[in-house]
Every structure is written in C-alpha cells, then in structure tokens.
Amino acid sequence: MDRALYLAMSGGKQVMNAQTIHANNLANVSTTGFRADFEQARSMQVNGEHYPSRVYAMTENPGTNFESGALQHTEREMDVAIQGNGFIAAMDGMGQEVYTRRGDLQLTTAGQLVTATGLPVMGNAGPIFLPPLDELSIAEDGTISIIPEGGDGTQITALNRLKLVSADPEDLTKGPDGLIRTKDEQPLAMDNNVKVLSGFLEGSNVNAVEEMTNIMELSRRFEMNIKVMNTVRENEDASARILQSS
Structure with a gap:
C-alpha cells in the first residue's frame, strides 16, 4: 500500500507544480512579448541502497514556446515589434546581456534608452x-534617428542602432525573470537580417x-490523486480491523 500512497502523493505534488507553470502563462496573457512555457511529466525511479521498486512523477519545463504573438498597432514612436524571429538585446542588473521581444521602449531623464522594466537597451557599442x-524615429533595421531639441525640424541625425540578434531556440533558455539568455552565457552577434516594425507591439503568445x-485538466488529476490516497487509507484501516478481529 505504501507504493500506491507514495505514487499518489508525488503525483499530486507534481500536478501542483504543473499548475504553477500554466497559471504563470495565464497571468501573462496580456504581457507584451511574453513567451509561454511548456510543461510535461514523466516517471522517475527512486534510487537508493535497495532495489529501485518505487517510482514517482516529475514535472519539468522542457522549453519555451518561441512562436510570435499578435501585433498591436500603437503609433507610438518608441514602440517596436520584431518581424519574424529575433530579439532586442538589453542588459540585466548583473551586467549580463539578455534578450527580449518586449519593444515598448522608454527614455529616462538622463537620456538612456531602456525597456519598459528599466533594463538598458544595447546598441552598436553598449547601452x-x-x-x-524633439522627435525620435526607429527604422526597420533598428537605426535610431532624432531631431535635436530646438532644431528646425529638418536636422534629422542618425545616432545609434538597436542591437538586434537571432539564434536557434535550442541554444536559448528563459529565466524566472522572463528574459531570454544563451545557454552558454555568451553574447550573440548583431544580425542584420532581423527587422523591426515601428509603431507596433507584439502581444503575448499565450493561448x-x-x-x-x-489548468482544469490538472485540477481533475489532483483530485484523482487525493482519491487514491483516501482509498489507500481506507484499505489500511480495513486491514487493521481484520487483524484486530483475528
């Protein structure tokens, strides 16, 4: 009976972990550029000093869904959406280069271009x-042009360029902060084939x-595991009564 109890207990725990993954996806259904996480479960043997006669269920996150989300027209000059595959390079709090599809860029009072969450956006030679x-525009190749403050409106100057990159999804991983990183932690080179669409934002790819x-299916699985545990307890109680009567 302990085998059935252990299997049901571990199964219920892993179902809750799976629900966490799907609940996080659902919570970010409106997050710009969000990439949904996959979830799967598999059986694992319990290894130890004795013969591995126990198994348990394990939930794991095998990867991330890198399919594009729907485009939303905003007409805002600092909103950009990646066309096809690719990412915008930024820098996290540890100084490591990270990648995002979130293109609702902002300009700080110090004149630094940052993401909506405050991460410095990378250009040709750093942040x-x-x-x-007075005015800013971002071209299809990521080139940033401005009209200087106090200008006559005709002095358009190209100053920098967004670092746009691409990579095989197999070489990328998504962290708990929702940012994309390379598995070998090496920065990617700029890819001139990646294009952006100004005045648009890419929505979440969560369905x-x-x-x-x-989530509803996982709830039913959790209830099933609870029923198995209750059945095991009832069987143990019945066995104990039989032993007492004999």
Missing part, C-alpha cells in the same frame, strides 16, 4: 544614450483558452 530631442483547459 544607448541620446541627447535632448488563454488552452491554458484554462490545461
């Missing part, structure tokens, strides 16, 4: 800083209906 300006369906 991008811009002088005071809300699919995530809700998965």
Whole structure:
C-alpha cells in the first residue's frame, strides 16, 4: 500500500507544480512579448541502497514556446515589434546581456534608452544614450534617428542602432525573470537580417483558452490523486480491523 500512497502523493505534488507553470502563462496573457512555457511529466525511479521498486512523477519545463504573438498597432514612436524571429538585446542588473521581444521602449531623464522594466537597451557599442530631442524615429533595421531639441525640424541625425540578434531556440533558455539568455552565457552577434516594425507591439503568445483547459485538466488529476490516497487509507484501516478481529 505504501507504493500506491507514495505514487499518489508525488503525483499530486507534481500536478501542483504543473499548475504553477500554466497559471504563470495565464497571468501573462496580456504581457507584451511574453513567451509561454511548456510543461510535461514523466516517471522517475527512486534510487537508493535497495532495489529501485518505487517510482514517482516529475514535472519539468522542457522549453519555451518561441512562436510570435499578435501585433498591436500603437503609433507610438518608441514602440517596436520584431518581424519574424529575433530579439532586442538589453542588459540585466548583473551586467549580463539578455534578450527580449518586449519593444515598448522608454527614455529616462538622463537620456538612456531602456525597456519598459528599466533594463538598458544595447546598441552598436553598449547601452544607448541620446541627447535632448524633439522627435525620435526607429527604422526597420533598428537605426535610431532624432531631431535635436530646438532644431528646425529638418536636422534629422542618425545616432545609434538597436542591437538586434537571432539564434536557434535550442541554444536559448528563459529565466524566472522572463528574459531570454544563451545557454552558454555568451553574447550573440548583431544580425542584420532581423527587422523591426515601428509603431507596433507584439502581444503575448499565450493561448488563454488552452491554458484554462490545461489548468482544469490538472485540477481533475489532483483530485484523482487525493482519491487514491483516501482509498489507500481506507484499505489500511480495513486491514487493521481484520487483524484486530483475528
């Protein structure tokens, strides 16, 4: 009976872990550029000093869904969406280069171009800083042009260029912060084939209906594991009564 109890207990725990993954996906259904996580379960043997006669279920995150989300037209000059595959390079708090599809860029009071979460956006030679300006535009290849503050409106100057990169999804991993990194922790080179669309944002690629369906199915699995545990307890109680009566 302990085998059935252990299997049901470990199964219930892993179902809760799977629900966490799908709940996080669902919570980010409206997050710009979000990439949904996959989830799968498999059986694992319990190894030890004795013969491995126990197995348990293990939930794991085998990867991330890198399919593109729907484009949203914003007409905002600092909103950009990646066309096809590719990423915008940024820098995290540890100074490591990271990658994102979130293109709702901002300009700080110091003139630094950052992501919506405050991460410095990378350019040709590091983080991008811009002088005071009246107007800004971002070309298809990521080139940033401005009209300087106080100009006559005709002095358009190209100052920098977004670092746009691409890589095989097999070489990438998504961290708990939702940012993409290379598995070998080496920065990617700029890819001139990656293009952006100014005035648009890419939405999340989460399918809300699919995530809700998965959560409901996992809830039923959890209830099934609880029923198995209750059945094991009832069987143990019945066995104890038989032994007492004999």
